[in-house]
Amino acid sequence: MKGDKRTSPNKIYDVAGAAGVSLATVSRVLNHPEKVKPATREKIEKIIKELGYKPNLNAKGLASSKSTTVAIVVPELTRSSIAGMVDGIAATAKRRGYLLRLFVNNTSNDEDAVANERELWRTVISSGVDGILYINDEIDDDYLEIIKDSSVSVVLTNSVCSDAEIPSVAIDYKKAAYEMTKEMISRGNKKIWIISTVKKYAVNDLKVKGYEEAMEEAGLEARVINVSGKTYLNEKAYHEILLEDHPDVAIVVRDSMAVSFINVARELQISIPDEMQVIGFQNTKYAELSRPTLTCINTPIYEIGEAAMDLLTDLMHEAEYEDEYYYLDQPKEEPREEIKINKNVDYSIVWRQSTK
């Protein structure tokens, strides 16, 4: 369906020709405008706009090894809060002049996980990106080496990792769970459970840990219940559990799972929040579509995406800057403001009908 030959896009030569300058000057206007005489620059800028000229990114990337593109590596986008994060990343990327490559790392966890991971990183690097936003629920310790080996900057985004030398942006889930648990204890509740996932997720482990710490400090007995994230499975489990007993407060690591829990409790005539209160993490639309509506620890996923892309941009700029000095082979004067490489984004609490 391409028989008709479309007008091919303008090249830098076309701009240079139209402006009566060499292509080097056009390139400078694009990359180092301060090096071009204002009059020349303005003339060229006008022509660029008129022609709608955009430099070919493959050529630019090859010539300068700067593609102004970053990679986002994610598990499935439908997973909990990934999509919101990517939206935050995309908005910031646009603002800071970067394009995005998307890698959906959807490998069913087979035996060769580490080899697969290494292969993935090679693919990402060879695609010619300037930086990587890495999102992974469970970062195996074996991956750390791969990550650190990367020739471009990497920022772990909402991912837990044991190595503080790797730049990261996240939420302090442990503190959130700890404080929420303390709050509910201070309100006089003693029997507080936490409901987490059967599948091991590092972020959920943190929530459990924060909960356990608060319970221990208060001398209360902790009870951790692990269920499936799938509604039709966890509802069965909830049913069995609630038939036997229920707590004063249930803290659930994901709001969709909390809504299921509420649904099953109501079917068993357990009144919420009077007999049992329920709290979820995340604060998605599920929370307001639930009846009663769900109290949530609101984890601002979009802002995590924004902060991660901001941090990555800063790191990429810093790397450029250091390269210059490396080349000049002289000590840097006035070292730049140190970049804080491990950032926490604030969470908040949205009180709704499922608590009293």
Next chain:
Amino acid sequence: MKGDKRTSPNKIYDVAGAAGVSLATVSRVLNHPEKVKPATREKIEKIIKELGYKPNLNAKGLASSKSTTVAIVVPELTRSSIAGMVDGIAATAKRRGYLLRLFVNNTSNDEDAVANERELWRTVISSGVDGILYINDEIDDDYLEIIKDSSVSVVLTNSVCSDAEIPSVAIDYKKAAYEMTKEMISRGNKKIWIISTVKKYAVNDLKVKGYEEAMEEAGLEARVINVSGKTYLNEKAYHEILLEDHPDVAIVVRDSMAVSFINVARELQISIPDEMQVIGFQNTKYAELSRPTLTCINTPIYEIGEAAMDLLTDLMHEAEYEDEYYYLDQPKEEPREEIKINKNVDYSIVWRQSTK
């Protein structure tokens, strides 16, 4: 943080050196393996694997103008079903050997929409992709020219467009609504309403049209109600409406909006499904978390993504093939199987508690 100079990735020269052949031969193994003697090929393939060599995509893209990358252009990923579609696209892209660039076309609709759109397409094209999956709820007629002007293949993905010459993959929403309405009429219901969005979405217009057609055929009065997609806004509207009157059946264009509708109805003591039945489109997790659970027209969004990427791949291959014959300047023998450029993906119906 990059002071340590990391081992730079292997180049094609490294492979050629290790194999004792010229880089041209290595390139051939990568791109036209059938042109290389099996013994040579195997030796080179082994070395490629050992070295973990991956061709630099920028260089490949520049030299061959084939980047094995396609662009996905989407509005926000958090929008209804975009994330699931992108997962389907990503899975198929991986299977068929393509990487992805992601463009989030999140322009607040200002006055210069067409100019923005043209700029976006220039950015996408100049990024050097081989094809584009275009996802847009509302394709302005002014965009058609931009789309058709594209120098690479484009597939509209779950997007309604008046021009059948543009390849597309979608669901026949009109038919789905038509058939569902007929079904509910045949079950003896007469007072059937449809609830759509205030904001104009082409896909929702189709659902309304299908509903209206079925109602008209049956000599029944159609009633279209438009509300906000936002829960806190539509609940107010629902409340006012339901205080006055309610239908036998409500068909709602989005399942999250259907769940809100159910919630408000129950607060007003309208029993579901006995007094009123509710049906949603989409079948996301909202449907099973609702009480009563929600009957849905299941629109398989992941499959749409898969089918769209498959179609795009076929079109890109066809374009390549045609280019070859164009070059040879001779008529093609045995014309290939014609590619069907407008595909519909099947929907299904999931009956749950909100209907009887």
Next chain:
DNA sequence: CTGAAAGCGCTTACAG
């Protein structure tokens, strides 16, 4: 079947 060489569209020291 394989190698030498040109070229893809840019960027960037190097001269001037």
Next chain:
DNA sequence: CTGAAAGCGCTTACAG
């Protein structure tokens, strides 16, 4: 401040 030229890492006719 600007231009000529080399080079980024590949692919692909063209010879052999």
